[in-house]
Amino acid sequence: MYNLLAQTDGNGLAKRLAEAFPPPTIDWPSILPIALVVCTGIVALIVEMLRPRQNNNAIIGFSLVGLFFAGLSLTSQFASPDLESFGGMVLRDRFSLTIQLLVVMVTGLTILFSDGYLRAKRIPFGEFYPLVLWSASGAMMMASSKNLLMIFLGIEVLSISLYVLAGMSKTETKSEESALKYFLLGAFASAFLLYGIAFMYGATGSLHLDAIRSAWNPNDEAFRNMMLFGMGLMLFGLAFKAAFVPFHQWTPDVYQGAPTNVTAFMAAGSKIGAMAALWRLLSASTTNVDLGATFQSYWMPALFWIAILTMTVGNLVALVQKDVKRTLGYSSIAHAGYILVGILAHVNNPEKVGIGTTVFYLLSYSLMTIGAFAVVSLTAKNGKEGTRFEDLHGLWKRSPFAVGCLIVFVASLIGIPPTSGFFGKLMIFNDALASDLMPLAIVLAVNSVLSVYYYVGIAKAAFVDAEGARTPESAPMNLGLAATCLLCAGGIFAVVILFNPLMNWLVGAP
């Protein structure tokens, strides 16, 4: 229609309209991966309705195929130029593609080992699969936009699905409790995040991070305070999602109560999304020295201390835990602290320190966390699930393969060479030194030592012989779980062996 009008009248209405309201660029491939994941969720829901009784194989098949194509469409765009489309709502750059790929990988791995576990827990609901897919799409959204509203939308899509998933084990009070806690506290945090976004909009008149970056003016006190306030509130919200101390207290409770496969996804997928959003926000909130006091000079010290607290408290409290899932929960808090150090190192000195470290660490962290939770999910049988250390006793005899993999995961979580966990930590350590954050590097090293104790405790528990009558229940090894363990354990070594090509591919430059 525009064309038609334009032909009749060169200075006509249409042209003026087009000048005043330029039509947004539409780049379908940018949103294709997200769309694929969402649609796969919808298809999975339909299949769920049509499936033969309690048989989820078809759903799993559809989900994995959908995720595979989403991954394919992501990798096919690696060579494409950076592009913002849909009116600045969707951004395609190397970082967003990489993070989305990680999310897709994490989702696939989670789905792979879920069926056996859900069956052992007697909650083989088909809804799990669409929900986890939609949740993943939220995490993908968080990474692929510079628009604060889109980021918020992503968080909510991610979270709301997770609230439901956490309470999926309807007969267990623990599960219900965890869902409710997560929901209440999540809503609380979301409110802060949204409030912060509003402040930002109020100060700058834009929701786009680039606009916020250019708007920073340290000399106008009212404006500066408004922006700082907005920043503080937004950090609150994101810190909750990423589980930084002191916004972390939900983590162990929710991780413990939620079904283990959901916990695995939460620990990996949701953390990837939160970290991606945090990176977007922080790197957009760094400004030039020319303007006077930089933006980061205000928030950097705060995050510096949050990083120290997160690493230390996470590890210290993990020392005194008696429950494997809680321990892994605290461990994920500590790892969030490590990742924050990586992000801060990058933001503090972006010329010297790339984002590759953080991406590599997220990848390696996802592999070892999902793997560890997958092995722990073996403790479920006949609708019951024991997650105390004693419940792992004798696992060595029952599933030597799983325990063998568990050793790899634990070694990687501790950071023993040649696992990826070691190299990830080493890179973060180097980056922290390279960008003059020596105290963080030291705290990180000390914490790595602290963490050895409880990680080894997990591995040890699996080797201790069960005492006669108290032989814990456990599910038999199944194909999906074995595949997940194998992929995660293999991946932990593969990402080290293929380090250079992998990083070239994922982040472009080494």
Next chain:
Amino acid sequence: MGGTNIELIGWVPALPLIGFLVQALLGKRIVDFFGERFGKKLMGTLAVLPVFAAFVLAAGIGMTLSEMGPLANNQVVTYFDWIRISGLHVPYEIVVDPLSITMALVVTGVGALIHLYATGYMAEERDYTRFFTYMNLFIGAMLILVLGNNLALMFIGWEGVGLCSYLLIGFWYKDLANAKAANKAFIVNRIGDWGFMLGMFTIVAFIATNAERISPRTDRLLSFDAILPALTTLLHDHPAIATVIGLLLFVGAMGKSAQFPLYLWLPDAMAGPTPVSALIHAATMVTAGVVMVNRMHVVFEFSPVASGWVAIVGCVTAIFAALVAFGQTDIKKVLAYSTVSQLGYMFVACGVGAYWAGMFHVVTHAFFKALLFLGSGAVIHAMAHEQDMRWYGNLRKYVPITWLTMTIGWLAIIGFPYLFAGFYSKEAIIGGALGNHHAELFGAPVGVYTGWLLLFGALLTSAYMTRLTFLTFNSGAERWMNPATYEEAGTDHHPHDDHAHAHRHHAHHGEDAHGFFYTEEEMARREALAPHDHHHGLTVEHRPREVSPSMWVPLAVLAALSTGVTGYLMHHGETFKHWLYPPTTYNETGLSMIRNEPVVHAEALTGHPHGWVGSALVFLSVGAMLIGAIYGYLVYFRRLPAREGFDLKRWSGFRRAAREQFYYDGFMLKFFVTQGGAAVGNVLAGMDKYVVDGVVNACGWLASGLGGFFRQFQTGYVRAYALVMLIGGVALLVYFATVGQGVAR
């Protein structure tokens, strides 16, 4: 033969290593398959063959080399890269020069003979193939040591032979004494390795630091053909560095070659089977230190101080060990101390700059000491594994061939003039020392002093070796046949109850808390099940018989090699010296034209002092030899002197002290192991318990305490969590609003 391709040198170490693999992987199966008798014969042959083949090959290459003339006889054959990193390149490369080929010939030649001997000596051994596995591995490692063209390869060989030595000393590992001896050898050698490694690192660091001063630039910082010229250039201005490197390398040599004060392990090492003593602890491995000093002689030539210490340590070792030998009654122990003493001679030669004389003695000593050890092994074999010379006597009647060959060995080691090999090499060493001006400490010509002391040492050698020979083969009576005559109060032991002897030996077993060694009962039970061929009993009715040909043929060959023919051929026209250090290749500045190595004191190589000493030297050394031999003849030829009998109380103070190594070993044991070790142990245990544990536990308590503290906030109530979050958020905002703007940028 002369046309043998030098490139084939790689096969020389490879052949014994292949033999090692065959023995290790197939040995037991083959023996099981063909049955004990034929299987052992086959495996014995398969053990000797590769060593002999390596000898033939090395001989061919040696001939090629000798035809190449002195200016071209330093070839390096490179096979593959071993280590290649930025700034350091260590290939697997083999040096073919007179030194390496000489040692290769000695190792494979003597090695092949001893392998042949061992096929007979070990014939009744159950772990027959295990023995030859170690032996072949040893030959391979030793060849890598002498043939490797860089310090790293030399070190690999160095450790390889150390490992084999350990394994073979402890070959009868169920016997606690053997296991302890093996451990002792291993541990004492670590001190030497420490020195070797530090010396190696110092060389690398030194050359790498001064890389711009050497041309051509090289990153083969360990290869001899690269570093020896480089060190020649660099050390000229850094004599102190030369001293440091020299002393460190010498510490390495002291460990491996059993020099005072690290000699302690070698006498105990005789616990291993006799072929092992002959091959490893007399002929080859223990001379590795001499080979290394020869190889690195550039360093020592730049440091009169280091050389002085080498000479002094060598001299002290030579005299000390000779004195200790007087108190020993175990035939192998005497030979062990004699070996230590002769090694001291070699180091004196190296210290005074007569490097070639050191190597010369290595070669002749390899022949006659292997001969003596194998002969003693034959005697022990014939005497039902009795090693105490006091039970021997008149054995020449029973084992004539052994007697004849051992007599030749005896004459060779005491340096019987002109007719036997030892005379020539000992002469070269003493002459080199007396005519020396190189070794110098605090301005004193220590080399000359050591020369005079070695003359005295020659007298001692002659005396104790005569004692050994006559006590064994003559001395009037077959003492084991009349134990009553010799049995007295305080009798050392008794030939009737060999099992009691063996079991007294094993009496420690019950005490050992580690649970590895068998208890007495367990040992007896095992021996009942499978008789241990190691402990036969020597009884009154025993009549020794001559050993089998596979054992006496090597003796005969070695005896032929120990005669003056060898010595004359090598000494005449200074053949051996010019083979190792060709005179035509030195220019006026004293630098070798081949290797650009210095020969600072070329006169040291002439081997003989000037003036009256030079002309009288032969008479002096022959005189010393005669005094010792006549003393031995008078005291031991007709009888076992009562003052050296079984009653230790009647022994003279000197001999009792000598028997206990002048209490040196006991002192070291007490100081470092028992009391000193206990004292240090107590202090360390206290430290460990109260300080280290305390700190560690405190850390643990602190960590878990803090963890517990933080856990208190984990109440489980959502409202509490929200409150904590809120407090955190408010703190964040307050921080932004008030403090902020702290960190850099």
